[in-house]
Amino acid sequence: MRRATESEESSSMLRAMVRGGGRGGGSSGDSELWNGKPAPWYKKRKNLCILIWVSVALLLILIIVAATVVPKMNKKDKDGKDKAGSSDSGGKINPNSIPKDAPSWLNPLVWASTDGFNLTYTDETVGDLPVMGLYTDWDDSARANDKVPALKDAWGDYGKRPARGVNVGGWLSLEPFITPSLFGYASSLGIIDEYTLCSYLAARCEQVLEKHYANFVTENTFKEIADAGLDHVRIPFSYWAVQTYDGDPYLFRTSWRYLLRAIEWCRKYGLRVNLDVHGLPGSQNGWNHSGRQGSIGWLNGTDGNLNAQRALDIHDRLSKFFAQPRYKNIISHYGLANEPKMTLLSVPAVNKWTTDAYNLVRENGIKDAIIVFGDGFRGLGNWQGQLQDLSNAALDVHQYVIFNEGQILFNHSEKVRFACDGWTQQTLESMDRSTGYGPTLVAEWSQADTDCAQHLTNVGWGNRWTGTYITGNPAGIGDITEPMCPTQDHRCSCTEANADPGRWSSSYKKFLRMFAEAQMHSFEKGWGWFYWVWDTESAAQWSYKKGMAAGVLPAKAWDRSFNCKMSDIPNFSDLPEYY
Numbered sequence: 001m002r003r004a005t006e007s008e009e010s011s012s013m014l015r016a017m018v019r020g021g022g023r024g025g026g027s028s029g030d031s032e033l034w035n036g037k038p039a040p041w042y043k044k045r046k047n048l049c050i051l052i053w054v055s056v057a058l059l060l061i062l063i064i065v066a067a068t069v070v071p072k073m074n075k076k077d078k079d080g081k082d083k084a085g086s087s088d089s090g091g092k093i094n095p096n097s098i099p100k101d102a103p104s105w106l107n108p109l110v111w112a113s114t115d116g117f118n119l120t121y122t123d124e125t126v127g128d129l130p131v132m133g134l135y136t137d138w139d140d141s142a143r144a145n146d147k148v149p150a151l152k153d154a155w156g157d158y159g160k161r162p163a164r165g166v167n168v169g170g171w172l173s174l175e176p177f178i179t180p181s182l183f184g185y186a187s188s189l190g191i192i193d194e195y196t197l198c199s200y201l202a203a204r205c206e207q208v209l210e211k212h213y214a215n216f217v218t219e220n221t222f223k224e225i226a227d228a229g230l231d232h233v234r235i236p237f238s239y240w241a242v243q244t245y246d247g248d249p250y251l252f253r254t255s256w257r258y259l260l261r262a263i264e265w266c267r268k269y270g271l272r273v274n275l276d277v278h279g280l281p282g283s284q285n286g287w288n289h290s291g292r293q294g295s296i297g298w299l300n301g302t303d304g305n306l307n308a309q310r311a312l313d314i315h316d317r318l319s320k321f322f323a324q325p326r327y328k329n330i331i332s333h334y335g336l337a338n339e340p341k342m343t344l345l346s347v348p349a350v351n352k353w354t355t356d357a358y359n360l361v362r363e364n365g366i367k368d369a370i371i372v373f374g375d376g377f378r379g380l381g382n383w384q385g386q387l388q389d390l391s392n393a394a395l396d397v398h399q400y401v402i403f404n405e406g407q408i409l410f411n412h413s414e415k416v417r418f419a420c421d422g423w424t425q426q427t428l429e430s431m432d433r434s435t436g437y438g439p440t441l442v443a444e445w446s447q448a449d450t451d452c453a454q455h456l457t458n459v460g461w462g463n464r465w466t467g468t469y470i471t472g473n474p475a476g477i478g479d480i481t482e483p484m485c486p487t488q489d490h491r492c493s494c495t496e497a498n499a500d501p502g503r504w505s506s507s508y509k510k511f512l513r514m515f516a517e518a519q520m521h522s523f524e525k526g527w528g529w530f531y532w533v534w535d536t537e538s539a540a541q542w543s544y545k546k547g548m549a550a551g552v553l554p555a556k557a558w559d560r561s562f563n564c565k566m567s568d569i570p571n572f573s574d575l576p577e578y579y
């Protein structure tokens with residue numbers, strides 16, 4: 001029986017050498033071996049003959065184990081499946097190389113995922129942001145597909161070759177409808193956004209969020225995005241990747257490392273990156289996806305100017321970091337602020353902030369990226385003549401039919417017609433400096449025809465579609481209690497829309513595909529598009545990946561048959577259908 005124990009221990013030692021001491025990276029014995037303490041069984045040996053015999057046996061076992069275990073380890077590394085401490089650097093983390101007081105974001109021994117990270121400790125920063133986890137060399141030779149240039153070659157004119165991209169939303173900036181599993185609490189706890197979630201979880205927030213960061217998006221995500229014929233990825237993240245302030249419950253800095261790794265994986269698959277700051281200090285829109293639902297504290301209220309300055313400080317550091325040569329070819333778009341709610345904020349104040357942020361970012365060395373700013377829901381025509389001094393900048397508009405009470409009522413044929421007519425016209429007018437801002441891109445859109453997805457409107461709010469939209473306002477202001485689907489009657493139901501895509505009827509799937517292709521057609525009249533989002537836990541109408549699997553999105557983003565020829569639009573049924 002002794003033999004069995006020896007082989008267990010020797011294989012555990014081998015595991016320790018191969019995988020290092022990452023969290024969950026094997027038995028608790030690993031660290032003892034790494035600390036160089038002699039293993040107890042060895043000490044007890046007194047008889048030299050037995051020792052020699054054991055050594056020979058051990059050697060044989062090691063050879064066998066090495067031949068079987070090592071290839072498996074490598075395979076796990078490549079698949080990106082082993083979250084438990086494998087790494088490209090061979091997995092050796094010497095605990096003695098990590099300073100005792102290293103914070104968790106610099107200490108690979110406690111990272112939930114080490115896949116794809118350089119695990120050699122460094123406290124070096126650029127722009128006051130850590131480089132820890134990055135490899136020194138990079139390679140920009142990949143291209144997403146044969147229709148677009150490699151990263152190292154210039155993309156050229158986005159007006160001639162529009163971006164076809166997708167958002168990895170709900171990842172580094174949480175959104176309840178994308179990951180309802182993170183928001184499964186009693187409603188009395190009031191957990192509706194990242195702020196209330198991390199306030200509630202307190203010290204556990206780190207563990208819960210890092211697990212999500214490590215698993216919701218992996219290397220395979222970017223491989224699949226490139227395989228889908230997409231060429232750009234917009235990565236939403238929030239200010240706490242860079243900095244937190246007194247009283248913030250947000251998880252500081254952990255998302256930073258995942259952002260950097262995502263950019264490296266984009267590089268590997270030839271995908272260009274649109275950096276999107278989704279949550280700014282104070283909140284720029286008061287929506288849950290800014291981190292905190294409620295009032296706007298950026299350029300508004302007592303701390304409005306303080307938060308505006310903090311947001312500039314965030315950009316000061318981000319732009320110094322991303323001005324490094326390794327990002328020159330891959331950061332194609334640099335976003336300043338997602339969806340500032342300019343219908344409530346002062347337009348001159350936001351435009352001045354945008355100009356200040358633009359100048360800062362350019363002065364810090366972001367030379368080539370397009371600087372992106374949000375349309376603020378003002379209506380595209382209102383941008384005519386504004387912010388014309390900013391060179392190589394683009395206006396970002398987000399197009400959805402389901403958040404608009406007029407458009408959600410359109411029947412399916414009308415939704416396709418509007419996506420063709422309405423949005424082609426809006427895009428063309430916006431692209432023309434005599435009628436709109438000029439360069440325009442659509443960095444969010446979806447093919448959802450209902451607002452039925454769980455938590456889409458807010459945790460606990462119901463939806464417009466079935467007339468169950470109750471905002472909690474004491475006077476009922478903003479509530480919608482009559483069904484807002486095309487038939488506006490008892491037939492307004494979410495059962496079909498929320499069904500498994502495998503159950504959608506062929507005519508409903510035909511509508512969804514035509515609606516998506518109509519939007520791609522319209523948005524390619526501008527500087528391109530980014531679908532919202534790549535994947536969701538369950539909301540199938542919002543997932544490019546699930547949509548492709550169901551055949552409601554093209555297998556390659558360019559492989560489309562509908563080009564907005566009006567006579568090709570059939571009389572679709574009014575409502576989602578399923579078998």
Ligand SMILES: *[C@@H]1O[C@H](CO)[C@@H](O)[C@H](O)[C@H]1NC(C)=O
Pocket residue numbers: 118119120121122124134135136137
């Ligand atoms: C890993 O990071 C260390 C510290 O920054 C650096 O010295 C080393 O060159 C990196 N290794 C590789 C293979 O890039």
Ligand SMILES: *[C@@H]1O[C@H](CO)[C@@H](O)[C@H](O)[C@H]1NC(C)=O
Pocket residue numbers: 286294295296297300301302344
């Ligand atoms: C602006 O700030 C004030 C003071 O904090 C707040 O009461 C108000 O709701 C904010 N406005 C918006 C639109 O959030």
Ligand SMILES: *[C@@H]1O[C@H](CO)[C@@H](O)[C@H](O)[C@H]1NC(C)=O
Pocket residue numbers: 569570571
């Ligand atoms: C759609 O229905 C209208 C009448 O409601 C009819 O005039 C038209 O020909 C139909 N179009 C198609 C493509 O079936």
Ligand SMILES: *[C@@H]1O[C@H](CO)[C@@H](O)[C@H](O)[C@H]1NC(C)=O
Pocket residue numbers: 411412413414571572573574
């Ligand atoms: C959709 O709406 C249009 C415009 O109101 C109408 O002409 C058409 O008949 C409707 N389609 C169906 C299937 O009801």
Ligand SMILES: CC(=O)N[C@H]1CO[C@H](CO)[C@@H](O)[C@@H]1O
Pocket residue numbers: 175176177286287288289293456457458
């Ligand atoms: C109240 C609120 O902030 N609701 C927003 C939460 O986020 C979803 C999208 O994830 C929006 O649709 C809601 O308007």
